[in-house]
Every structure is written in C-alpha cells, then in structure tokens.
Amino acid sequence: MLREELKQKIISESTECIAYLTELVNSNRIYDGEVLAIIIDVIKNGPDQLTNSQWNVLLDKGLLPDFYVECDRCEDTIPWSEMYRAIFIARDHYCPFCRYIENKENTRLLD
Ligand SMILES: [Zn+2]
Known part of the structure; x- marks a missing residue:
C-alpha cells in the first residue's frame, strides 16, 4: 500500500x-x-x-x-483488529480468510 x-x-x-x-x-x-x-x-x-x-x-x-502488512496470500488488506495476530501471534501475514483456507488445506494433508 x-x-x-x-x-x-x-x-x-x-x-x-x-x-x-x-x-x-x-x-x-x-x-x-x-x-x-x-x-x-x-x-x-x-x-x-x-x-x-x-x-x-x-x-x-x-x-x-x-x-x-497486507496479506501474503491474496494481497488484500488485513483488518486492524487482525493485524497484531497476523504479525506477532500467527506470524503468517495472512488475512483471516486466507488463514482459514490454509489451515483447512493443512488439515486435509494430515488425513
Ligand atoms: Zn488473504
């Protein structure tokens, strides 16, 4: 941005x-x-x-x-309310939607 x-x-x-x-x-x-x-x-x-x-x-x-940061996956903006999580907690630089998709795919790989 x-x-x-x-x-x-x-x-x-x-x-x-x-x-x-x-x-x-x-x-x-x-x-x-x-x-x-x-x-x-x-x-x-x-x-x-x-x-x-x-x-x-x-x-x-x-x-x-x-x-x-903006989302590393879709390059969309990350809401302020999710910024701290994306940078410091999850450390993935993902928006909530992409984190959801990514987690879903990772879970599928484990099946
Ligand atoms: Zn995203």
Whole structure:
C-alpha cells in the first residue's frame, strides 16, 4: 500500500487503528522513543492533528515495513483488529480468510 493510502486509512479507520496501536504499546513492541511519543499522542488525540513530520515518523519508522502488512496470500488488506495476530501471534501475514483456507488445506494433508 502506498504511504498516502495508508495515511488515509489511518484517518478514516482511526478507532480501529488506535486499538491496534494500543496493542503495540501495551505489549512493548515500540522501542524508538520518538515513535512511541507520536503513537501515544495518536492514541490520546487521534491522528488528525499530526504534523507532516510526525506523519513521516509514524509511517516510515512506526508502521512500515514491519508493523503494517497486507496479506501474503491474496494481497488484500488485513483488518486492524487482525493485524497484531497476523504479525506477532500467527506470524503468517495472512488475512483471516486466507488463514482459514490454509489451515483447512493443512488439515486435509494430515488425513
Ligand atoms: Zn488473504
């Protein structure tokens, strides 16, 4: 996804995005102090009030390339509510649909 599209997605889905950012902070995934300060600001005040330079830090050091992914299988976007699972728990970078299909195929191989 292009940076500008990601920015628009963060603004238009700010509630869901903030829930994900809160998960990142609560699980101590953010090591960079500057990024952490900006993310906490977004959690408290929303993304609308960020300056351009804060956006650059949030997008280039905060989310991209490791903390915002799209589905490795279908290349569709992954909902914010599933992002943490895709990156840190399942570590498959799959959307829920592809994970379901993949698991089903793996189960079939075991039969
Ligand atoms: Zn997918």
